[in-house]
Amino acid sequence: MSIPEIITTETPWTSNYEAALKQLHADPEHGLSAAEAVRRLDLYGYNRIESGKKINPLMIMVNQFISPFMLLLAIAAGLSFFFQEWLDGIAIMAVIVINAVIGFFMEFQAERSMEALKKLTIVPARVLRDGRLSEIPSEELVSGDIIFIEGGDMVTADARVIKSTQLQTDESALTGESLPIEKNVSVLPEKTPLAERYNMLYKGTFVTNGNAYALVVQTGMHTELGTIASMVQKAGQAATPLEKKIRSFSKKLIWMTVILLVIIFIAGIINGQNLVQMMETSIALAVAAIPEGLPIVSTLALAFGMLRMARHNVLVKKLSSVETLGGTNVICTDKTGTLTQNKIEAAFIQINEGASRINLDIAGASIKWMDGNEIEDRAAYDQLCCIAALCNTATYYSEGGTEKESGDPMEVGLLKMVYCGHTKQLDYIKEYPKLDEVPFSSDTKVMATFHGSKQGYYIAAKGAVEELLHSCTSVLEGSEVVALDESKRNNWLNYAEQRAQSGLRMLAFAYRNTSEKESYFLHQLTLAGLIGFIDPPRPEVSQAIAECKSAGIKVVMITGDHPATAKNIALQLGLANQEDEVMHGNAMKPYAELTAEDKTKWLNTSVFARVSPAQKLDLVSLYQEKKMVVGMTGDGVNDAPALKKADIGIAMGQRGTQVAQEVADMVLKDDAFSSIVLAIKQGRTIFDNIRKFIIFLLSCNMSELFVIATAAILNLHFQLFPIQILYINLITDVLPALALGVTKAAPHIMERKPFSSSEPIIDRERWKALFVYSSVIAIATISAVFASHGLLHADEAWNTDLCNNILFYTLIFSQVLHVFNMYFERGVSFFKSEVFTNRYVWYAVFACTILALSAYWIPAIRDVLKITIHGWKDWSIIIVFAFLSLLINQLLKRLKVII
The missing domain is CATH 1.10.287 (Helix Hairpins)
Structure with missing residues (x-):
């Protein structure tokens, strides 16, 4: 067998498998020959995920x-x-x-994210070659190979099912579909969504039940997983809002510094100052004006926030991500495993006498009836529990708080319901030993078991409602078995349809007692009732979503699951209202084709279902286009491109794939959506703290510029020396700023709206406050010199050294006390503010005071800095005017002149 060129099939689900085999020149009985496989490997390339360009x-x-x-x-x-x-x-x-x-x-x-994608392919594959089933490295698979898979295997290439037996796969990592998918060989329409292609297998997913032979149709980067890998490579990680803001702030600071220094230098020269001395002063001021402590203090503040979050099971991989989450105003979250528990549980019971929603209390081994308790004592309910325990191949037990389970997730959910009932599974099994079984089939969609009993024999059956009803001739009403006519049959079908539309997956349960052993027993059954299953929401998520809303953060569910299921979960969590529509992936146009109306509709939608990875990426792009800071949560391979594209990607630590965790900026170790609220609060606190120490650093440094500029322009008898400027800078630029960096959250921080991504670190209101702070400190400092001369030394000539010392120390202590002005929430008492109650601020103030006084106490430093101050009266002037600057600024804050 030989083909002249690469042959591929773009939509293999749209034709029968015989056509796909013919198109790929594949033999379902013998597979490819070894020689042909090598030839195709040269043409197609290896079945691996390429990592793209290596980063140097x-x-x-x-x-x-x-x-x-x-x-x-x-x-x-x-x-x-x-x-x-x-x-x-x-x-x-x-x-x-x-x-x-x-x-x-x-x-x-x-940049290690692509390595995680590659690890998904390092598994063997069983393939039919030269008529024999053999095991080869999955990298050597080519289009046209016939592979064999069974329960527990990973699917190693995209393949068309050609023969299956009770095949089910877990595609949640790729599509977001929470339940195992039943596979078959049927033909599907071309526009069938990825999650509904029941005749296809996809690379990176897992087989949960059954086995199959399948035709490989795509390998490597041409698979769905490879397409996602390509998107991960192309989805650039934009600079974080913090990085953008600091970059913008730096440019403004450069121009401000240059302009002020030019003014000071020219003023000094005009007033006859020494040229060299003015150059030294200007350079010293340049060094002082630049808050060189900003990067290191920012880093330490972010690191401190990272450590706080780590104690609450939130691991942050990028420091800047801590602040970014604080500015997030929209969180796009996956449903399965993020908002829900990724477990299948019985949530609804329908019998003839009524219906009720239920919650299982595993710890208390009891059922909580949500709509009354009229069902628990009915005969039909007893039959449902008996059927659930007997017609079941899974195992489940709970002992000492430890749960052990295996088998189909839905059957495990049934056993949990039985565990919470009056009679346990083992008791049913002892009373009704199994003699025969009709296994579940994707064709019949029904399972039945045949049991012995004291009265004869007992048949238990469960399956899809419409299918099992075909085998039922009666229904249990109260304690009576009555005929199941067409009207009643339609009523039960309507019950099932109504509940399916609310997001439940419905199964029917039937039974029959007989006195004779039968080889075929799936007939003349009595319907006991219906049970609805759901992937239950995580209990803490509702409160977390409510907190997000109060903080002005929009939460959007983006899932690959069924729309009805998504809507039901959204309603339970308070994420959507009954009148809100769910947007289906089929209704979503490509991003380039969106009209203004389409974009508005997307922005107003809270629940998206059957969404592809590319559509998730489009949604993130739209939010970012609208200047929103996007947080994206997820746990699957399908989430990886959007996680990387988002301003901050948040992966699940327990259920999350390695791909998602590697791409994300932060990982929730406990998978708790509620941890995001903690992270948001911490992020907002960090941004607040960064603002605080930037304003503190700039106002201190600018006050030095104002003092020097005033002295130079007015040609005063006193001025600061370059070495003194650097010493002041050394004292006040580090310790108080570090203390501000670890300040706790302001009292009402989670009641604010999120920071806009376009909002600068220092906005107009804070620039005004910064100039006022600086001016008050500068005026108080210069006034201290005049007060000292006028009140204490009026009959003396101007003592330049004494004036310099008064200026030097008043400026230091004014700046140190200025740290207590760094709270900006209106209505908060000075003594109860987060800054005043921060013990690290007090440590910093004490340490700065000791450093300042050491310049007076230590002779070597005193000589270098030219400190000659004497007498307690001059020290009193220094202290009074330093506190006066604090009092004036506090008064201006109280009068709401400044923030």
Whole structure:
């Protein structure tokens, strides 16, 4: 057998498998020959997920230094070394190196996501070659191969089913479908969604039951998994909002610093100051004006937030992601395993006498009846429990709080219901030993078992409602068995249809007592009732969603599951209202074709069902187009592209695939959606703290600029020396800023709307406050000099050294006390603010005071800084005016002049 070129089939689910075999020149009995397999391998390539272009570690490191702020710090360090300010220069270089190293390791880790995709393919495959079933590396599979799979196997290529026996697969990682999918060989329409292609198998999914022979139709990057891998490669990770804001802030700071320094330098020259001295002063001010502590304090603040979150099972891979989540205003979340428990449980019981929703209390081994208890004592309910226990091949038991289960998830759910009832499964099995069985078949969609009993024999059956009703001739009404006429049959079908539309998966249960042993017993059954199953929501999610809403965050469910199931879960969680529509993936146009009306409809929708990976990516893109900060949660391979594209990707730690965890920015170890609320609060706190220490650093540094500028322009008798400016900078730029970086959350932080992604770190209101703070400190500092001279030394000539010392110490203590102004929530008492109650702030104030006084106490430092101050009266002036600056700023805050 030989083919001249690569042959592929783009839509193999649309034709019968014989046509697919013919198109790929495949032999279902003998498979490919070894020679033909090698030839096709050369044509098709290996069945592996390509990782794309490798990232050069050297370029990752180089990129850490390409930012305006890093350039500014490098210039400042160079100037410090030029003027032999070794300590300051070394400190700035240390900041540059530390931040570069941290950034390098974070980015290098993020680029490992494709390696996780490749690991999914490192498994063997059983393939028919030269008429024999043999095992080969899955990488060597080619289109046209016939593979054999059975329960527990991973599907190693996209394949068309050609022969199956009770085949079921778990495709939740690829499609989001929570229940196992029954597979068959039937032909399907061309536009059938991925989750409903029941005749196809897809690479990276798992077989949960049965076995099958299948024709390989796509391998490697041409598979659905490969398509997702391509999207992961193309989905660029945009700069985080924090990175964008700091970049923008850095540019503004550069221009402000340059303009002020030029003014100061020109004013000094005009007033006759020494040229060299003015150059040194200007450079010292440049170093002082640049808050070189900003990158390291930001990093430490984010790291501290990361540690806090780790204690609550939230692992953050990128430091900047902590702040990003705080600004998130829309969270796109998967349903299966994220909002729900990814377990199948009995949730509804319908018998002739009535119906009720139920909740299983496994710990208490009891059933909570949600709509009354009129069912529990009925004969039909007893029959349902008996059938559920007997017509079952799964196992389940709970002992000492530990649950053990195996088998089909739906059958496990039935056994949990029996476990919570009056009679246990083992008791039923002892009373009704199994003698024969009709296994479930995708053709009949019914399972039945034949049992012995004291009265004769007992038949138990369960299956799809419409199918099992064909085998029923009667129905149990109360304690009476009555004929099942056409009218009653339609009523039961309507019950099932109504509940299916509400998101339940319905099964019918029937039985029959007989005195004779039968070889075929699936007939003349008595219908006992219906049981509806659902993947139950996680109990804590409703509260978490409510908190998100109060915080101004929109929560959107995006799932590959059935629309009715998605709507039902959304209603239970308060995510949607009864009148809200679910958008089906089939109704979603490609992103490039969206009209303004389509976009508005998408933005107003809270629940999306049957959504493909590409559509998830489109949704994230739309939200980002509208300047929204997008958080994307997920656990499957199908979530990976959107996780990477989103501003912050959040993967599940327990049920999440390795692909999702590698691509995501943070991982929830406990899979709890509620942990996201904690992360949002921490993210908002971090952003608040970053704002606080930036405003603190800038207002302190700007107050120095104002003092120097005023003295230069007015040609005053006193001025700060360059070495003094650097010493002030050393004291006030680090410890108080670090303390602000670990401040706890403001009291009402979760009642605010999210920060806009376009909102700068320092907005107009805070720039106003910053200038006022700086001006008050500068005025108080200069006023202290005049007060000292006018009140204490009026009969003396101006003492330049004393004036310099008063200026020096008043500025230091004013800046240290200024840290207590760094709270911005209106209506909060000064003494109860998060800053005043932060013990680290008090430690910083104490340490800064000791450092400032050491310049007076230690002779060597005193000589270098030219400290000559004497007498307690001058010290009193310093303390009074330092506190006066704090009091004035507090008064302005109370009067709402500033925030």
